[in-house]
Amino acid sequence: MGEVIVVTSGKGGVGKTTTTANLGTALATLGYKVVLVDTDIGLRNLDVVMGLENRIVYDIVDVVEGVCKIKQALIKDKRYGSLYLLPAAQTKDKTAINSEQMKQLCGELKKDFDYVLIDCPAGIEQGFKNAIAGADKAIIVATPEVSSVRDADRIIGLLEAAEMDSPKLVINRLRPDMVKRGDMMDIDDMIEILAIDLLGVVPEDETIVISTNRGEPAVTDKNSKAGEAYRNIARRITGENVPLMNLTIENGFFQKLKKLIGLRDS
């Protein structure tokens, strides 16, 4: 019996879809059987991030409405044989499915898959309720910004109310240079405020944009820092103990300057 993990954030655009795509792909490369479920009905994106948009015939709404079987709607990834996508419908809205149907669907999926990753829509309405309905665990994605952290906190509260196992935090788009000059909250600040366990930190990285352009998650790129971060997180999900990646930057202008004039870093 597999595990259903929802990737959620409250605030939009902080990297839920990116995280779902990358963790799913990384878990598949580790040999697990994985299905990614896009619950962002009406604003689906996981298909394009995975580069599978032109293979969609049926979607999640077709499945819950019984138009097709689950197997018919699952799209096999083009790179990894053990990775599948269940796409959202684009021409419907969040009310096209309900929590009970999601629970059933998740129950079915975890019979066949080791990991069921659910890409949650932004917000706390029906779409969010659907996304968490069948989940065993939750990953909260937050960027080091006031609005994102606040929304993450709200989500954590709602998950507690829904009696979900303690959620884990993924900090996304961290910029070590900004952290260094005190203009961005660091990892400790965020953990202190949100008071949940840290699952990993993903740096701001242009390879994310490039890989999204191509429809190939960054984890498939050996040279991507963000990809490496996601590979580490995937291993932590499987229970491995992987130390946090070193994100400190060297060779910035100020650093050089400081070295030159012999100032120590504070």
Added chain:
Amino acid sequence: MRNDGVTIKGTKEGLLIILDGELDFPVILRKLEEKITRVENFFAGAQAILDLSGRLVQPEQLEQLEHLISSQHGIEIIRIINQGCLDEKGEREAMEGAIVEDGLRNGNGNRNRRVTLNENEEQLSTLIIKRTLRSGQRVNYDGNVVILGDVNPGAEVIASGDIVVMGAFRGVAHAGAKGNEKAIITAFSLQPTQLRIANIITRPPDEENSEPNQPEVAKIKDGMVIIESSLNFSN
């Protein structure tokens, strides 16, 4: 086309069944029966306007017509008009405007050659959409669909007949959605996410991402969907 007594056309409102006003009633009845039976399944569930073309029919004759059209063939008659003895002429004309002439009735041959309709679609009406379809928008029409604009990724066009896009097509198209394998999909710039004709579903190959620089048409040939330049397209 020679007047064989019965003409069936598609209009915005549904089918328009025109019965010749001169022929003997039994002849008309027989011709109508022949014609409907030939394309029976295609019409089942449709709505129709019956035009008697000025004929004076007896109540029993009307019953016979209704029995044939509605009870036996499942076509709902929504209105009966009688062009000949009618001062509703204006209405009839307005309706004519909405009728898409099929290639056969055109008399002067295949004037709209590139968009020539198949024989099967003789009776289909055409929906014209004068705007760009965006992600999440979906058109589902029992007939042909003509779009004067683009169709963006994430938009879907489903038609039981042909799909004609006077612009760039980047979404999902399903022509011949009720199984018509002769249906076509054509666009000024055909860059689809997915193309479906009848029961065949296709997508562009992963490697390819070149933009076409000429109008193209997709159709089924030997059980496969092929795309070719629509400049040398013929049925």
Added chain:
Amino acid sequence: MDIFNKMFGKNNVSSKTVAKERLRLVLVHDRANVSPQLLETLKEELIKVISKYTEIDNSALEVSINNSEHSVVLVANIPIRVRRSMNTVC
């Protein structure tokens, strides 16, 4: 680092510290599910009640929600006007 901050004319307080402080406060309210309006109403009623017993400085009265060690507390800071005793001379 400080020297650099000064060199480039930055505020002494880094923006991240400001962010953290603001977040803390906002979250305390969010978590306690107390809206600013509710606090305002509370404040007015407090003034009414307390004014019955003693004279207070309405303008300086402060009601806020704070994080203490393990719990969220409601803090009311109510300055009482010290009455200058004036003995009436008959």
